[in-house]
């Protein structure tokens with residue numbers, strides 16, 4: 001390995017670990033602007049924050065994307081509770097530092113260079129053909145030769161990239177929804193626990209009696 005190559009590998013490693021810091025825990029992509037910073041110092045794409053918030057607070061009346069009366073959700077990274085004002089996620093502070101770092105990173109790093117070209121997988125049957133289409137009928141990625149002459153001749157296919165994007169979006173929307181629902185259920189559990197404590201306080205004897213004596 002010559003020196004230039006060694007330096008570029010070291011640089012690559014540095015950039016990879018920087019990139020990890022810039023990944024949103026919900027969409028699993030590099031943060032999309034605007035990026036908001038939560039009170040716990042964790043960051044989220046504003047869109048992703050809004051997705052979690054919407055599923056944590058399904059009954060809050062909304063008006064043109066903003067809520068009428070505040071609401072809350074939990075940080076997906078540390079579970080810290082985020083209390084919002086009437087502007088909803090639009091009331092959260094943007095993290096301009098992170099946004100600028102992302103801009104710089106993209107300028108610096110995501111430029112077409114032959115060195116970065118990833119090997120695209122090729123078809124097992126047709127070794128010169130790249131896997132670039134998706135068979136909707138069989139739910140597998142495949143190559144165009146398979147579609148034209150091969151085992152997927154009679155199948156319905158679509159470009160692999162567009163299917164990838166659609167499924168990825170569905171998945172990250174699903175993650176946001178689950179995180180939000182989880183918050184909501186945790187909230188209900190705490191309320192129930194609170195109710196139990198109140199009952200124990202107002203009827204201390206019930207708490208001391210063995211269960212069968214209450215029947």
Ligand SMILES: [Zn+2]
Pocket residue numbers: 024025026027028029031032044045048
């Ligand atoms: Zn995101």
Ligand SMILES: [Zn+2]
Pocket residue numbers: 038040041042075076077078079080
């Ligand atoms: Zn957090």
Ligand SMILES: [Zn+2]
Pocket residue numbers: 123124125126129142143144145146150
């Ligand atoms: Zn093939």
Ligand SMILES: [Zn+2]
Pocket residue numbers: 135136137138139151152155156
């Ligand atoms: Zn097929």
